Amino acid sequence: MADEPTLDIDRHLRYWTMCLRSPLPHHYLSSDGNRMALAYFMINSVAILTPPGSGKPSPIPASDRRSLRRWVLSLQQPGGGFAGSPTLALPPGPDGVQAVDASVANLPATLFALQLLALLADDDDDDDDDNDGAAAAFDGVDRARTLRWLRRLQRPDGSFGEALKHLPGRGWFVGGGYDMRYCYIAAAVRWILRGDVQEGEPGWVDDFDTHALARYILSSQTYDGGFAGSSQEEPHAGYAYCAIGALALLDRPISGHPRPGGTLVASIRDRPGLIRWLASRQFVYLEPPEPQEDDDDDDDNDDEDNFRLPQRLSDLSLTENLRHVACNGRTNKVADTCYTWWVGGALANLGLGAELGGGVADGEAPGVLLDRAGARRFLLERMAHRIGGFSKHPGGPPDVYHACFGLAALAVLGEPGLSEFDSGLAVPARTVRVMERARAALVERDRARDRASEGDGTKRPAELAGEAVALGLAMAGKKPAWLSER
């Protein structure tokens, strides 16, 4: 169609350059605990906007990458995992050893840190395999410790929390509530770091209970087909993405393209219900009426402003009303940029990516579960801001979270000019290739280290456990409960 909007890539790059070059305003203070996430939104967006061969110069010069990676690594914690923000990271003590508070290491921050390290890898020299920027991307990451720490974040029911804390008189506690996001992130960190080491081989680290995690996720489907933190709560598109994404990652081969709809994803109990629920998240976005002057009664109307119902149902068959297609996160909730991504990504992870793309009004062949053209118009005409970036609601200011997931939504819908996007790991597909090579190098190093210690008989798995006890003593003054239980 003639009047389709275009994505102004340069404008979005200007927005991200601004975010990268100057401190974020104090409105972001509530995200201080997760600056690693903010950093991921920025660097990931830049990567989405600058696919190789596009001729777009990245606002992050190659010379800066090393110092940015150093910053990420500076938040790695001695007990495994990464801190979410330098305001929480504890300084080294007088002996030069970094002070430890187990709760500083945070599960989401750890995924964002690994994604950032891969996104910020040095470019490969095309023909020189010896000078491999991708393979060096995870240099400095303590793979074994992070995987062991990850294992401790799993609860007996299979779910994951985000942080560990020793509570006086109560022992170790897995903090962070019952939240599907942590389940997804645990599966992602596992996929990024584990590799294919078999039990008993050098480099082996005990895995968490993947069956328990899958059981927990599969039991969280709700009566209407969606996914929630548990089957007893309201389903939510973000959680649905996380549930499906986690199942897909537990099944995913360690390299190459994911198997479309792996066996775990196929074992979702009510698959037709899930697809109906996901397809129901899109709705026709109708313009709100002109705001009335002196409207004092607008305090709580935000909920309806973005979710207007037609006067008559047949109005929805009128083509002029079909221009903008928004997504909400829950039934009868308002339009929000990020849900186009969560819904689109969830459908792609279900193995229905081929059903994405195309749309009704642009005359493409039917067979799409998400109205690509309408969703695209909604994002570009209603959510994109004139300074670049995307907002949460129509007419709002942009923020880094929605600006990033607006781009991710367009990328997963196949927007030309953007990087090919991996819906499972939420980074460009080329970044996943970096992760694979970086992981292989890490695993190789761990193998070599274990072989060497086997050779001279200095380090055995039992000794590693002993180290963990010592660590627990340092942190809490007592042997950690999780070790005594075994």
Added chain:
Amino acid sequence: MPPSKKGGGKGKASQASTPPPPPPLATTTTAAEDKVTSQGGATTGKPPSKESDDESDSAIGPVLPSSSTAAPTDPLPATAALPEPRTVLERTRARFAAARPYEARLIFGSRQPPPTLAEPEEPGPGLGGLKDLEPRERAAWLATRIAARIARRPALSATTTTGGAGAAELARVACGGGAKTVREAWKLVNEGSVPLRAAGEKQLLGAATAPTPASTGIARRRREGASSRGEPAPAGSLEARTIAAAEARWERRVRLACLLAESRCFRAQRERETRGVRDDRTGEPAVVTEREVVEDKRRRLEIAALRRDMAAHGSGPASRAAGKIASNPDWDDVVPVVLEEPAGALASIAYPADYAEAMSYLRAVMKANEHSERCLWLTEHIINMNASHYTVWLYRAAILFALEKPIAEEIEWLNEIALANLKNYQIWHHRHLLVENHFPSIAADPAAVAAFAASERRFLERILAEDTKNYHVWSYRSYLANKLGLFSDADELASVERMIDDDVRNNSAWSHRFFLVFSHPDRATPGAAATEPDPKAPPEMVDREVAYAQAKIRLAPQNQSPWSYLRGVLVKGGRKLGEAEGFAREFVTGLGKGEDEEDVTSTHALDLLADIYAEQGRKEEADLCLQRLGQKWDRIRLGYWEWRRRGLGTEAAAA
């Protein structure tokens, strides 16, 4: 909707609901009150606005007469008749009346003039204040106004003009009159012996009543709550504060200022000592003696006590400054760990100074693994600035348990924090942890459990009234119902039913109802999935829920929530979808019979019919439903409906 407009609307609304109380001295008619407002606007050029009560002391301070009013030819009545003012406001009004006699007459009306004024000849019937004044008085009043402007303007241009002639000329231009007007004005002022400076009118009009637009959720809610209940002026406000209290406060402020200055000198000296600075005259190195250290410690203890005291008696700069940790002697032994951002730091945030300070102390005490009262206070201080630090919440929990704090009190404290941070989820994780640790202490006592359930429900209803679909609140509510066993609790069911009655589209409430009904331990198979039949679900309960959903669908047929609920109930009850065929057909007429005859009032009915027909093997009819959905009634989901058609495996769909 931009937030600024929203804030403005709130401010307006609360202002309208709380008119400033009439000044105690002007207890006359409504007309007189009207006059107060209009005259206030006319004389100051802006409506009375909120003033911090701390500023009132200085504003009412010395009323300086102009240099030309030294002559004691006072035509005004003596102030001997002045009754002793009791409160600061009364004193301010008396001073105003003394300083601006005519304006006081205009503002307070003539029927009951302030005690400093002579009885007027006639009570003014509200025809405009000036009429109440005698011509002589009127002229004097006008002259003071003109003279006041003249007195201000030349001063501004003093740098550009050299001689008095220039100033006079400018003054003449400034007041828009000729040189003669200026002379006349000064003459009248001299004759009337009227002072030129006086208290502002805002102090006069009950300063503490106008709301400030920018305020935190808790403070605003408390204030709105207080004013809407028509409570008397708070104890710290200008109306209620007695002169003795105001003077005592003033003394404390002076004392505080002195202490702060001394303490600053001490710190400067200590700084000089560390840097090895030598005295300019004597050449001696700066030294801080042990005694001075002890003295400063005592000094800062007194500062902290004074600040606590002043914070307890009204807000103001003193209580705002109370958050400063570095000058608080409780924290003397802690060396803050300041954050230094290295080059290459990503996503740095412009931290406010208070926040950066608090975080540097947090790092220090967390490093030392300290569990103490002051650390508990520090976590609260940080949470008030940023409630989403997972680590701070876990640290707070550790301190609570280490100090064996009563958990019920912590839950109470958490209520206000949650109300001020509706979208925060760490708060709910914390609440979850608290309840996990509180429940064992009440589990054996059914009355205590019921009381706890009731108090939690009161709070949940309060917070859901502000944000009816808040995800964290509903998740917690589901957890709580499980923990406390609220499945048969009539109040819990009624509470959720009320929310559906209020908004039949509230899907959170629908989800909670499904959970309460179908997860009841007596009527559910443990571990049964939400999407599979449960033989333990009693048929009469299933019938009741089917009827409930259908009644709500009739209220709003295009509302997906009860349709999803209806399907869920049928599946749980092990029923065929076909049971709802008759009901679903109510919303569909003349399907496939052409544009004129076909009407659909709910796409969800058509969707359900498609599944019902497919269930019964009536594929062609199912296909027609899906086709019409994609072609007409739900075009944006054409791709989805076509995908469903392919799943039917009919010839029509394959074609």
